[in-house]
Amino acid sequence: MSELATEPLLKVSGLARYFDVSRPWLARMIERLPRQTLKAVDGIDFEIAKGETFSLVGESGCGKSTVARLVVSLYAATKGTILFDGVDLSKLHTRTDIAPVRRRMQMIFQDPYASLNPRWRVADIVAEPLRAFGLEADDAARRKRVDELLRQVGLSPADADKYPHEFSGGQRQRISIARALSSNPEFLVCDEPTSALDVSVQSQILNLMKDLQKRLGLTYLFISHNLAVVYHVSDRIGVMYLGRLCEVADAHDLFAKPQHPYTRLLLDTIPDLEMTGRERVPVAGEVPNPINPPTGCAFHPRCPFAEDRCRQEAPVLRQTESGLAACHAVEEGRIPATEAVTPPQLP
Amino acid sequence: MALLEVRNLRVEFPTRRGVLVAVDDISLEISEGEVLGVVGESGAGKSMTGSAIIGLLEPPGRIAGGEIRLEGERIDNLPYEKMRRIRGAKIGAIFQDPLTSLNPLYTIGRQLVETITTHTDLSEADARAHAIDLLSEVGIPAAERRFDSYPHEFSGGMRQRVVIALALCVNPRLIVADEPTTALDVSIQAQIIALLKRLCRDHGTAVMLITHDMGVIAETADRVAVMYAGRIAEVGTVRDVVKHAKHPYTEGLMGSIPLVGHDVERLTQIEGAMPRLTEIPTGCAFNPRCPKAFDRCRTERPDLLQTDGATQAACWLYDRETAYV
Structure with missing residues (x-):
């Protein structure tokens, strides 16, 4: 049984999700258009160990939120498997099979204005998972649990009736967190939990999430586009570009020794708050249309190191000195040693 | 003479339940070719200040006091047609979306x-x-x-x-850019900031850059004004404000920004949230959240004072008479 301890809590392999974005049938027939698929997530693998924070970063449209939704089975996977604590989620079909696993994973959404029902009182919102999973049978016990949860996220029990x-x-994001915690989950998927918030409030929520992780032993899948936030919260980071992972590494290594050219580009875009006078070199180009992605490595049109092989053959994740990277140039040693973004000096 | 001079500007919104003051008695200046950053959290009044300057306040919002001068001429009380001529010709605008x-x-x-x-x-x-x-x-x-x-x-x-x-x-002589990069992806954001910086340098255009993102300000602006609850909390050169903030709010704000390379277990946090316009506390608007507040902060409202650093801050800590408290 000892190997169970090292078994990751979440193991995702070959995960893909395609969306049909074709025009309606009639329009397609008249204009003789083919069906079109959008490969939002196109074969990604990662593992999350118990108690760890794994983050996915990338620009809009890279598929990071789709991964979040796939993991909590809000979307069904087109291909690939998701193992949660050894259980294959795609094999669970009936409500009664899914419920015990669902209880153990919860999600926090980006927009605290859209994710709370405006017609429900806070007590009902926070207690919804309790009712859904039949956890606290009577009203008094449920109310007690709600009070406890609200206190845990820094609100007062009196707020329950608002x-x-x-x-x-x-405060709304705190309510979302209280709701997510109510079924005693072990695993939280946080999809941009702070990007709708002001910085001073963001720091409150990030601190709260870290405290809760320590106290309750939570495991996080954290989705964000903000690299500084990701650096602050993560143990390990996966960088996504057009539906694929292009680099996976420990948080420190990723920032100190970025391998993939796209990661280097992203790191270079971090605004310089230390006033080192570093001129950012903005990289030309934009994320291509995911309906019609470039051949080979999807990043090659923007990559300064692209060669013929990059245009033809899609790279896979391979071991590098600091983690995993999907890049032919890194594999062949064509990229000059990492020009790390100089870590800012402490003032 | 400064290119743009704003003196004691006050912007009000009459509502059924009373008058809301979105911008409360602020003064600022922008010189030729200068980039002034205006930073603050949502509801701080930074966009209202910008809209007032370009003459595009949404009714029922109105300028209730103070004056705005462009190249020495008042532009806050011009009739619509005249203002329309100035807007575009002398003041350009860039919005978020x-x-x-x-x-x-x-x-x-x-x-x-x-x-x-x-x-x-x-x-x-x-x-x-x-x-x-x-x-x-x-x-x-x-x-x-x-x-x-x-x-x-x-x-x-x-x-x-x-x-x-x-x-x-x-x-134009001046561009008011309200959150010009907020809706864009990070890699595009860097391109747009670099572009804006280069163009304004080449054309000698002054910019009022309104944003919530301290990173954008640090990279682009010459001077910065930090706004809180409709007032300027601190103003100074970017370097001074970013590195040696004096107002407790600015200090807290800077500490709450996560930085790559800084390994801190917890970020500094300012308790609470910015007050709504209907509930602005008496005295200094920041006093309920301020770790250094003392009696005077709860009763009397501070104006900008010279700090012991290079910035000016609206904080009683820097009033010589009460500094010993």
Whole structure:
């Protein structure tokens, strides 16, 4: 049984999700257009160990939120498997099979204005998972649990009788967190939990999430486009580009020794708050249309190191000195040693 | 003489339940060619200040006091038509969402030409040539070919470039840029900031850059004004404000920004949230959240005072008479 301890809590392999974005049938027939698929996530693998924070970063449209939704089975996977604590989620079909696994994973969404029902009182919102999973049978016990949860996220039990509109964005995100925690989950998927918030409120929520992780032993899948936030919260990071992972490494290594050219580009875009006077070199080009992605490595049109092989053959993740990277140039040693973004000096 | 001078500006919103003060007695200056950053959290009044300067306050919002002078002339009390002439010719504007600042029914070329011919004596053909030059200057590839494209045919980053071209097309003295990069992806954001910086340097245009992102300010601005609850909390050169903030709010704000390379277990956090406009506390608006607040902060409102550093802060800590408290 000893190997069970090292078994990751979440293991994703070959995960893909395609969306049909074709025009309606009639329009297609008249204009003789083929069907079109959008490969939002196109074969990704990663593992998350118990108690760890794994982050996915990337620009909009790279598929990071789709991964979040796949993991909590809000979307069905087109291909690939998701093992949660050894259980294959795609094999669970009936509600009764899914419920015990679902209880153990919860999600926090980006927009605290859209993710709370405006007509429900906070007590009902927070207690919804309790009712859904039949956890606290009687009203009094449920109310007690709600009070405890609200206190845990820094709100007061008196807030339970209010409606969401009476709270600020940060407080609403606290309510979302309380709701996510109510079924005693081990695993939280956080999809841009702070990007709708102001910085001073963001720091409150990030601190709260870290405290809760320590206290409750939570495992996080954290989705964000903000590299500084990701650096602050993560143990390991996966960088996504057009539906694929292009680099996976420990948080420190990723920032100190980025391998993949796209990771280097992203790191170079971090605004310089240390006033080192470093001129950012903006990289030309934009993320291509995912309906019609470039052949070979999807990043090759923007990559300064692209060669013929990059245009023809899609790279796979391979071991590098600091983690995994999907890049022919890194594999062949064509890229000059990492020009790390100089880590800013402490003032 | 400063290019833009704002003196004791007050912006009010009359509502059924009383008058809300969105901008409360603020003063600032922008010199020729200078980039002034205005930073603050949502509801701090930074966009209201910008809208007041370009004369586009949404009714029922109105300027209730103070004055705004551009090149020494008052522009806050001009009739609509006169202000419309100044806007575009002397003040350009860039907004957050490039899709809503462009007319979806006209080609970008037509929008540029219209703006140029409205404000200058150029002929249609000259205006067209000038517009194409501008489009290539803001980095639109094959400008001649894209001239007759509609806004929806451009990506977000390209659209924002068109908006910048539109703001610059008659060489205004000042550009008010309200969250110009917020709707864009990080890699595009860096491109747009670099572009804005270069163009304004080349054209000698002053910029009022309104944003919530301290990183953007640190990279772009010369001076920065930090706003809180409708007032300026601290103002100084970017370096001083970012590195040696004196106002407790600025200090907290800087500490709450996660930084790459800084390994801290917890971020500094400012408890609570910015008060709503209906519930602004008496005295210093920041006093309920301030770790250093003392009695005077709860009763008397501070104006900008010279700090012991290089910045000016609206904080009683820097009043010589009470400094010993």
